Amino acid sequence: MTDIPKILLQKAEELEQKTGEKYPDLKPLVKQCFLNTIETTVQKLEDDSYFVITGDIPAMWLRDSAAQLKPYIPYAKEDEQLREILRSVIAKHAFYINLDPYSNAFNAEESGKEFGYKDETDFENGWIWERKYEVDSLCAALYLSHDYYEATQDPSIFTPEFRQMVETILKTFTEQQNHADTPYFFSRSDCPESDTLSNKGRGAQVNYTGMTWSGFRPSDDACKYGYLIPSNMMAVVALRYAASLVQDGYNDAQLSDRCIALAAEIDDGIRAYGIVEHPKFGRIYAYETDGFGNYNLMDDANSPSLLAIPYLGYRSVHDEVYQNTRRFILSKENPYYYEGSAAKGIGSPHTPENYIWHISLTMQILTSKDEAEIQECLAMIARTHAGTNFMHEGFDVNDPSNFTREWFAWANTLFAQMMETIVNR
DSSP states (O other), rough: OOOOHHHHHHOOOOOHHHHHHOGGHHHHHHHHHHHHHHTTEEEEOOOOEEEEBBBSSSSHHHHHHHHHHHHGGGGGOOOHHHHHHHHHHHHHHHHHHHHHHHOOOOSEEEEEEOSSSSOOSSSTTEEEEEEEHHHHHHHHHHHHHHHHHHOOOOOOOOHHHHHHHHHHHHHHHHHGGGGGGOOOOOESSSOEEEEEEEHHHHHHHHOOOSSSSOBBTTOOBBSSSEEHHHHHHHHHHHHHHHHHHHHHHHHHHHHHHHHHHHHHHHHHHHHHHSSSEEEETTTEEEEEOSSSSSOOOOOSSSOOOOHEEEEEEOOOTTTTHHHHHHHHHHSSTTTTTTEEOEEEEEEOOTSTEEEEEEHHHHHHHHOOOOHHHHHHHHHHHHTTSSSSOOSEEEEEEOTTTSOOOOOOOHHHHHHHHHHHHHHHH
């Protein structure tokens, strides 16, 4: 593992002190959760580049690595070592995406290591750990780059490879507006149904909507319908970020305009096909649709999610359709909302029934405008870490000692990011 930048040690101490003053039950968690990514998952490789594992899986997910590092970005301007780490990860994202935009997770070297399955797909390479195509993976690289540049104004990220990454993402999102015309497929045998795409690896048929198709959700589960609304929302914001970045970094008005135009097409698709009239909650966002009038009304704990819409920057927390959607997904109308004696909240088909996620509780706080709700969620977090002082993936709402993923760095740093927001209000 790498040396810890001094600024992060300093901020961890400050966060622990402030948390102890305002939320003493959470003080034992906050410092080690804040430092978990940098202490245990950031690796300096032989070529002096940096690689970020998810925790208990020794591969680098584009989405997870960006989210794991997000809480550190505000302090990058004050510390060159931290800037070096972030610049390196941004460059590594560009390398991986230009290599294959359809892969979600990668190896530190061209080792050929895989998740344990021999998958059937249309491209193989030793750098690839897993090739599940997820729209949010590509978005995550743009979010990380945008946040870093906004915080530091460091133009050194604007390499030829970075510009090519933007072109690659733009090309991939555009092609997947017409998924049937593209070669991508993914099949896995001897696995849960959620780990592979139907229809010989092509997924369920979709109609043209202007949105961009995704094979898998951020939980790495297969989409039921190919237009995953939260990921398309993230794509709208990410493409607008890309437009700003290429304008600042390359003075490339043409590429910037192409990003803006595609964002508008996807946004139009969301508004035309992604909103449904619910008999109880009114106009709400669907989780998925196929463009033929079929909708999957649910939410998944992992972000991007419908719960996370304001956090993603797509719509305000005060937006009426968002608030209607929020009431739906935080009710028993959502098939993955669970209530028990220890906690209540949103889980996932990725984890057992009656398991909810610490990520969703944290996101509920970050998107709430209700102080009572915030305090209730904080109390649930304080009593559901099973004495580990770390966040988990999912846990049993009746017995938090039953949980998945003891070492899940994204959940830890998202919790720490939320606590910074709360104690500094």
